[in-house]
Amino acid sequence: MIGHCECHRSRHFVKSVGRFVAFFILVCGLHAGDGHAQSSSSNNPLSATSKGEAVEYGAVSSKAYQPTAYPLDDVGGFTIGPVIPTLAGAPHLFGDWYGIQPWLLKHGVFLNLALNEEYVGNITGGKTRSNVLAGQVAGELDIDWQRLAGVEGLWTHMLVINGHGRSFSLNSGDSVTNPEQIYGARGNVVAHLVEMYADKTFFNKRVIVSVGDIPTGSFFSYDYTACFFMNVSVCSNWAPGKYNPGGRDWPSGNVGGVLKIRPTQQTYIEGGVFLVSPHAYNGGISGWAIAQDGMDKVTSQVEIGWMPEFGKHKLRGNYKIGYWYDNSRYPNLYEDIHGNSFQATGQPRRYEAGMSVAWFMFNQMLVRNGEGLTNGLIIEGGAGYAQGNLVAMRDREWVGFVESGTPWHRPNDAMGIMFQHYDMSRTVSLQQESSLALGLPFMSNQWGPVYGIQNWENAYEAFYSINLAPATNLMADFQYMQHPGATTTFKDIAILGGQFTTNF
Template identity: 25%
Template sequence: MTSGLVRRPAALLIGIAALSCGSAYAQTIQEAEPTYDASVRVAKPLPATPLSGPVVPPFENPPAFVPDFFGVRAWLRAHGIALLVSNTNEFTGAVTRPTPGFRNYRQGASNAGQISTVLHMNWDKLIGLRGFATHAVFTSRYGTTANRMFGDWLGHASEIYGGGGNVVVHLVMAYGEENLFGGRLAIAGGRMTEMSDFSNSPLFCNFINNSLCGRPRAVSDNDYIGRYPAGVWGTRVRGRPSRYTYIQAAVYFPEKSMFANAYNRSGFKFSGGSAIMGQSIPIELGWEPEFGAKHKLAGHYKIGARLLTVPLSDNYYDINGLPLSVTRKKAMQHSRSWSAWFETDQKIWQPQGAPASSGTTLIGGFILNDPRVALRRWETYFGFINRGFIRSRPHDALNFIGMYEKIAGGVSATEANYLDEGAARLLPNHATGVQKNAAVFEVNYQIQVTRGVAIAPDYQIFFNPNGQKNLRTAHVLGFKSTVQIF
């Protein structure tokens, strides 16, 4: 990344902050994420007295940096149109030297970011089509991620990198959703991303590392799992049998090379059956209680699983059931594979008189994958989000997360065999040694600069980068900034 690209976002942020001095504080840093609204809809219980007929849930309305000139934005929302535009920027750099002996590794920094445009339309207000809404997400991405400089390809130091098509406009999602029985039943279909609805949380992008922000990385362990910014055809049904519970299931149709620029650079290639590789069928059950005398201690507990019918290669055996690292033949193919997850967050403290976003929330989860085809056999994470612990800064937050990934045994054994036979060039996953396990710890402090603007200085430490013990521990410093433009 050139020095000019690194300097411009930081300079832009400083300029915006200077122009906005004195504005009201409100927005939290993860609200600028383009899939925030979708994950909030999953994480929000029914109202105490829900309606009985079709009704579109209100769209998220984060405070924006640009004022509502002449009331245009308010008028559009009153008539069912919500347009959100935001910029997220992430700068990261390794402060430790990379492991010697690898000519492609170096000490350095990088910058990555995106401009996101989200368009929600309430067709009940527009033309009287009760309960129906459409959602479209577009993005423009730039930059890369610093962790590859020191040999890591597992826990990307910047969650925003690549995959966006490197074009001015990349279509991520465009789908319709019908909400029936006062929100008790929601049916959606169109171009969607699986990981916006399943195994997701609006809390994840309080962090930068891609092992969690967006979704836990292990739950999308291969490139046939639809995740931002790659949309595929899909349909999803979500029901809420009670105020604090939900169950949802879906069918998505993964497409060949859906993350490759050469295949679908703009996101507007609506391919037919020839590009569809199979189905991804997730199901998830959730409990979303609100504890405390005033119901301010919100919790979210979810358990889910996925059946994937895309052909995937075995990570150890060849087509004859022998070690592929010995025979060098094509890997055995599996037409069925699975993943499962349990995730939770629970607010344990809410300061009296503080905004609803303040307080301390614990967050944790565990993801398990099919050992035959997985790179990550399992992943676990645990941390906290502490917002408003400084009384005079109720919207600032101190956040910590620790993530641990266990590499599948077949991957480790295959790589060990290649190295024993002097065939290091055949190692998969960009490995330069045997992959076994990896851990990343991250801490940041979010500063609400002004209305719609936030910045979070960030520190990450990578143990066993790329899951390899032969790579030295890496320390990474950086920041994440968000500007909710309007």
């Protein structure tokens, strides 16, 4: 059927990649000085050294900090720690809290508070000229029960946030990519629960089991270097899977469990099973209503990862491929029960069992200029795919570069550039063509309001982050959206933004 035909529009992507070559030349040109210079001790948690460099980190939970080198154990040649990092080990604006932090860490209690404030505004293009401020305060509590109570290999994690502000996407007319990193899905509540789960290690820490209320992106399809960027499409909540009920992610948790096996120090295999919530908010608007009704379907996720280190400078890489399948029934975006436009015929929509999503992701350090996890020039990228007859965005590809500040004697500063390409599905385009022909309003989809026939969109981003004080950074950000909302309804958008983050 024509509704199932997802013709590849690669010519747009190829042209856009050509435009990105100039960005590549720029970042390589900025990489000056001794590429292997050692950085001094710094306030950037990513410049800290640790055995943890041999470990694949999970999601950045509060999105107000970057992942930190975690105090880990070296057992049987394996460097294994908690599956999900916390702020623990990172510096704090107020130091050691007058001795409180060291005492807590000694007893296995990792307590952290973080603030993130973001401002974005478009200087041209879009639905309207607009500027918005959004932010959040995050509180995280992680407990190592081996230190606290002698229970070997047991950790518990809880993250609660409070958010404020407005969505820039609603004003700009572009719901396909969101230039804000932290806005959305928090609910208008004082304390929104993001995650609450436990980890338990087995067989000399080669096997880790995690169970509870878990954001799926904390374990699957995550790239820690991507969270340097403000655009949320690449930071944990990856597109095109992130807005589908079976793959909702941060700041929503999914009831389920994950089994992670590490055959070698540089490889892992993990699988997860999560309940699919039919509600707009997992756990209710506050996140605390974990046992909701209607969660009788499951999504199963699997990922295989390789984390090599190349050469004498240990150029760290992360390579992963994954897939998830949701056994729920979802409506076809275009077809009725006979394969025609449901809008034109008025017949019931076709429901199809099963939704598939797949991804490939990587990051690789090209040149090292310090001992930290990201002290160097790093390339990152990947591709994500979703089933286009059920999901409005069929695929997304991205590539970017991140560089820390050691070459220009600012070891805690960072800069980066990123290019993203989005293809909407042919099936959703057929639906929108039918709406236009029938004089009907365009239907919203997983990505929000629609203002025209959707095809493709490109997003370009460049940032520079300045370290102001311990654990405190101010970032200047520029983004350019080509075909905002994946339509030609509005002019291309140029966006200026800023982000202030600190760990108390």
